[in-house]
Structures are given as C-alpha cells and as structure tokens.
Amino acid sequence: MHRRFAVGVLVFLSSFGLAQAKPQPASGSNITMEVRVDATDASRNLLHGRLHLQAVAGPMTLVYPKWIPGEHAPTGPVVELVGIHVLANGKEIPWTRDSVDMYAFQFVVPAGGNTIDVQYDEILPANASGFSSAASSSANLLMLSWNQVLLYPIGANSDAVQVNSHLKMPQGWKFGTALPVSGQSGQEVDFKTASLTTLVDSPVLMGAYFKTIPLGNDLGREHFFDIAADSNGALAVPEPTVAALKQLVRETGALFGARHYRDYHFLVTLSDTTAHFGLEHHESSDDRTAERTFIDDTRRWRAVSLYSHEMTHSWNGKYRRPAGLATANYQDPMKGDLLWVYEGLTQYLGMVLPARAGLWTPEQFREEAAAVAADLDHSTGRTWRPLQDTATAAQLLYGASPNWAHYRRGVDYYPEGFLLWLEADTIIRQESKGQRSLDDFCHKFHGGTSGDPQVVTYTFDDIVSTLNSVQPYDWRGFWTEHLQSKSPRAPLGGINKGGWKLSYTDKRPKLVEDTESDNQAIDAQSSIGLSMNDKGEIRDAIIGSPAERAGIAPGMKIIAINGRTFKDGKQVHEAIAATKESKAPLEMIVANGEFIKTYSVDYHEGEKYPVLVRDESTPDLLSQIIASKAGAEQKK
Numbered sequence: 001m002h003r004r005f006a007v008g009v010l011v012f013l014s015s016f017g018l019a020q021a022k023p024q025p026a027s028g029s030n031i032t033m034e035v036r037v038d039a040t041d042a043s044r045n046l047l048h049g050r051l052h053l054q055a056v057a058g059p060m061t062l063v064y065p066k067w068i069p070g071e072h073a074p075t076g077p078v079v080e081l082v083g084i085h086v087l088a089n090g091k092e093i094p095w096t097r098d099s100v101d102m103y104a105f106q107f108v109v110p111a112g113g114n115t116i117d118v119q120y121d122e123i124l125p126a127n128a129s130g131f132s133s134a135a136s137s138s139a140n141l142l143m144l145s146w147n148q149v150l151l152y153p154i155g156a157n158s159d160a161v162q163v164n165s166h167l168k169m170p171q172g173w174k175f176g177t178a179l180p181v182s183g184q185s186g187q188e189v190d191f192k193t194a195s196l197t198t199l200v201d202s203p204v205l206m207g208a209y210f211k212t213i214p215l216g217n218d219l220g221r222e223h224f225f226d227i228a229a230d231s232n233g234a235l236a237v238p239e240p241t242v243a244a245l246k247q248l249v250r251e252t253g254a255l256f257g258a259r260h261y262r263d264y265h266f267l268v269t270l271s272d273t274t275a276h277f278g279l280e281h282h283e284s285s286d287d288r289t290a291e292r293t294f295i296d297d298t299r300r301w302r303a304v305s306l307y308s309h310e311m312t313h314s315w316n317g318k319y320r321r322p323a324g325l326a327t328a329n330y331q332d333p334m335k336g337d338l339l340w341v342y343e344g345l346t347q348y349l350g351m352v353l354p355a356r357a358g359l360w361t362p363e364q365f366r367e368e369a370a371a372v373a374a375d376l377d378h379s380t381g382r383t384w385r386p387l388q389d390t391a392t393a394a395q396l397l398y399g400a401s402p403n404w405a406h407y408r409r410g411v412d413y414y415p416e417g418f419l420l421w422l423e424a425d426t427i428i429r430q431e432s433k434g435q436r437s438l439d440d441f442c443h444k445f446h447g448g449t450s451g452d453p454q455v456v457t458y459t460f461d462d463i464v465s466t467l468n469s470v471q472p473y474d475w476r477g478f479w480t481e482h483l484q485s486k487s488p489r490a491p492l493g494g495i496n497k498g499g500w501k502l503s504y505t506d507k508r509p510k511l512v513e514d515t516e517s518d519n520q521a522i523d524a525q526s527s528i529g530l531s532m533n534d535k536g537e538i539r540d541a542i543i544g545s546p547a548e549r550a551g552i553a554p555g556m557k558i559i560a561i562n563g564r565t566f567k568d569g570k571q572v573h574e575a576i577a578a579t580k581e582s583k584a585p586l587e588m589i590v591a592n593g594e595f596i597k598t599y600s601v602d603y604h605e606g607e608k609y610p611v612l613v614r615d616e617s618t619p620d621l622l623s624q625i626i627a628s629k630a631g632a633e634q635k636k
Helices: 196-200 240-257 297-312 342-358 363-375 385-391 415-433 438-446 460-470 475-484 493-499 509-519 545-552 569-579 620-626 629-635
Strands: 009-010 033-038 046-054 058-062 082-090 090-092 106-109 115-123 141-144 161-166 172-178 181-185 188-191 204-207 211-219 221-229 265-271 276-279 284-287 320-322 456-458 498-503 519-525 530-533 537-543 558-560 586-592 595-601 608-614
Touching: 082 106, 090 106, 106 475, 115 284, 141 221, 141 265, 161 196, 172 211, 172 221, 172 385, 181 385, 196 545, 204 211, 204 221, 204 265, 211 240, 211 509, 240 297, 240 342, 240 438, 240 629, 276 297, 276 608, 284 297, 297 342, 342 363, 342 415, 342 629, 363 415, 363 509, 363 608, 363 620, 385 475, 385 545, 415 475, 415 493, 460 475, 493 498, 509 519, 545 586, 545 595, 558 569, 569 595
Parallel strands: 009 106, 033 161, 221 265, 265 284, 320 456
Antiparallel strands: 009 058, 033 046, 046 115, 058 106, 082 090, 082 115, 141 204, 161 188, 172 204, 181 188, 211 221, 276 284, 498 608, 519 530, 530 537, 558 586, 586 595
C-alpha cells in the first residue's frame, strides 16, 4: 500500500434449539463456490451479491474477509454488509452473528439440505477518508474489491477454495482487470474459475469513461494502463507520460530480471470523490488519484510514484513476502515486523524508479528525498518509539489521528525505509568500489525465473544472508541498530554517503508549493514547527519547536497573525518570512474551541524549507542510483 507521508464470521442459528451446536472448520480442500455481483446500482453506492456453495446438514459457519492483504490491518468493512438472507435448498433459514467475532456468521443446514445460497448487499461508503473500505465509487465508476462482496467457509485455506465469479455492470460501462475472462455478453461478464486467493487479489475497475493504454511486452509479459475517470477529458494522458510509463515497465525488468505474473494491469481511478491511495496486487495495482491527475502538471508529477511503488510490490510484497504476512486465509492475523522491508524497500524503489524512467527529473527526486529526510528529522517520537515498533504496531498506526503525529510517530517504515535502503545501497557501492549495488540484491532476492504468481516467504535472516552474498558487511548489526535506535536525528547516512547534504532554504521548492496547493495545506514545519490547512486549522505541532514552546497545539485554529485577520497561506508565509528582519515575536491569535488567546512565537529565522545540496568532497552516488538501468543495458 502506498501512503503519502494506504465479511468475518456469519453465525446462523436455527430456531429449533440448535443454537449451541459448534460449527466445525472447513476441511480446506475441494471447496467450490459461486459469487455473483450485480453492480448496476454502483452509482447509488450499493452492490448486490449472491453466494452459492455446497453444504451438508448440520452447523455451518461462513466468514467475511477481515485481514486484507496490503492493508496490514483488520480493515474488512463488515459493517457495510447488509440485507443478509441465507437459504438452504431455496428455503430461508435463520442466522446469527458470533458475539465475539463480528466477522463470523453461523447457521444450521437442515436435514436434506445440500446447497446454501446467501443473498446480501454491500454499502459502498461515500466518505473518501481511508483505504479500500472508503469511497470506491462515483456516478461514473467503480473499483470492485471482491473481498467486500463474498463470504467463505471458516477455516478454509484461500488457495484451496475455487470460485466461479460473475459480474453485471451498469449499461455502457467498460472494465479492466487481471482476472482472466471466460465470456462476456453485453454488460455481464463471466470470469474463469480461480482460487479465492487469486480472486481477492484481482479487483475489477469499471466505468462509463474508460480507456486502456497498452504499455508493451517486456520479458514475455504484456502490460496495460486501465483508466476509469469521472470525465472523458480526464482520460487524456500526455504522450511523454505514456512513454515514461513504458520505460517504467522496462526499468522494472532490468532491475528484477523476471516477472511473476501472467500480465500486469495498472487499474487507475481518477475521481475527486473516491479515496486516494494505492493498494498492491500480484498482477495489478489499485491506484486512486484526483480526476485531473494527468491534465494538471502539478498533480501529475506528484502522483507518478504511486504507480512505481505499487508495481514494485508485485516482486517485493506479493512474490517475496514476509512469513508473518503470508497467512492461510483472511481471518488469521498478520504480523508486520518486517514491513520495513515490505514497504520500506518498496518506498525506496518506488522513488528511484520514476527518476530512472523519466517520470521525475533528478531535481524532483532530490526534492522528494529532502522532504522525507527533514520530516523524519523533526520527528520527536523517535526518542521513545524505535522504528521496529512502527512496523509491529502498523495495524494501530494506519488509523491514527494527525494530532501530535510527529510525537506519536506513524507508519514511518515507509519514509525511514527509504533512507535506510538508500544507505544500504550506498554502502554496497562503496564497499564493492562501484562493482555492485542494491540492484544486485533485488535481482537475486526478487528475480529468479518468470512464471505465474507464487509466494516465496522470507525472514530477517534471509535478508541478512542475501545482502551478505551480494556484499559482505555487518548487515545484521546495521539493521538491528537502526531498527532499535532512539536517536532524535533521522538516519541521513545514505544521503551523505551519496554525495549530498540536507540543508534549508528560504525559497519554497516546487514540491512544497505543489503539495500545499494539492492538499490545501500550509507548511511551516521547518520554521515555526506547525503544519495546518488553508483555513488555519493546526494539524500538528512539533514538540520543542517555537510555536509549540509558545503553547500552540494541534486542534487549535489561527484567527489572526500580527494583528491581521487570517486569510490564507500567503499571509502566513509572509509573516514568517518577515521574522528574519524583525526583533519582535510573531503574534498569533488562536482559537482553542470556544476560547481565544494570543500567543507570542519567539522566532527570527524566516522561512525554512528542506533541500539537498551537493557535497563536492564525496562522489555523487545519488545520481548514479537514479540513472536509467534499462537505458544503459539497451546501449550495450
């Protein structure tokens, strides 16, 4: 899953005194079921589902997927499963929900019953805040996640359950998916029988405004950019961007040397009313951004790392997967202790690959890297929470409030993973005198032979041993030290070894300008220590910063600055800039709920924004890292 810095058990009881009968887990083999989804009411945020499977007389339990792969948390939206009716051989029977496991539904199949049908609806939330369980539809499109519209027998291994799936779309809509199709008649589609694992891992994107852009064949696999948008104009992807996306495909081939999928689909949602995030799948990615992403230069360059990040997960996360995340089904809890590899290495490669492919310029890469480094360097939570705990506690941190975020720490294994894998890359390059790099690790660890999707698990020891096989070094000590560190400073070794230094300037980089515009935000984090929205509502205050020392905190709202009513971000930036020449403190009138107070912020250094500056005393490894690998190989 990509973040910018992302039903259980139905219990049915009969009315004949069998409520205490204990359901037995499924055998885990020879389970076949049929799932039919009617999406014709998607524009009204409602899906209609029907499940059909064989049964035997006696207690039976079905479960709704709880732990969703890639979300690293029990996020299955069971609360949105409504209108449930269970029928045995066509006759309705009673059910009840387990009083402890809200994802479990239990019922008793009557004597003579040999088939079960479950009819239900799934409400599609209109709220765009969250991940796949947030808004996934609009009047013109839908991203269908199969885990939200099915149940399966308790205890079943998802690999062992075979599913026949059927979809009915709204009139005139088209679709894209990595799931193989067996037939289509008008708006109704039948998919080839697939395991439950493959089905849940193969969402379907559909919409009234739809376009597929072929990205070419590389290493024997076809690649597609499928787009559903809220308008026809939004489908206009500039040709230079298409060319760079094709190059991205070639760069992944050069990096990993193998492809572990039949073909690959970027499933791109362009809408201002759906949630914005990315979610990885083995043969596709669920990529959701704003409607004008490709027709707005500002939005486009900030969005492209989403595609490289999620595609990288096909190798790092789906093919090679931490043992604690490779569960047998969607009810078993996942363990996130190695998310600094799963997400951290992906974050690193997801930022390097756009630069290699030409989706980013070298300057844009450095601006992103500087922003990551500075944000972590301001994270006061580093002194009490080590990086390892951000991975272990991932299921809690994804939904954490933005208030005091730098003090709490969030899913920092994404951005700090970038810094640490960058440092690992520079160490390999230095120790091998330029003969090897982290690319060699990726090729060895994630490569192998191309083929259909499979999962190969790994442990911490596997990471250490493979790194040592590429370049001998104390990798166990390196990772242990960084994962357990409580240093107040961010790990900047990779930037420094790469020939650059983190510094600050009073000129806003384009990344900051574009981020503020895109997110309706005001960035004063590196100066007075505040981040806020364009209404003056304070999202976070950094412990020990000038504004926090003055008493200002998250949840408050700026009413006036230096005697003038708050208007916009420009006013805030001008007021902070003026502190460099003024001996007077910054005066801020701030509302805390119904109460108003004036705060004096003792700050006199003007605006400060992070940048990377070249250190001429050290070789420029950073530029070598982001140089095209596919391009270099093509020239040989």
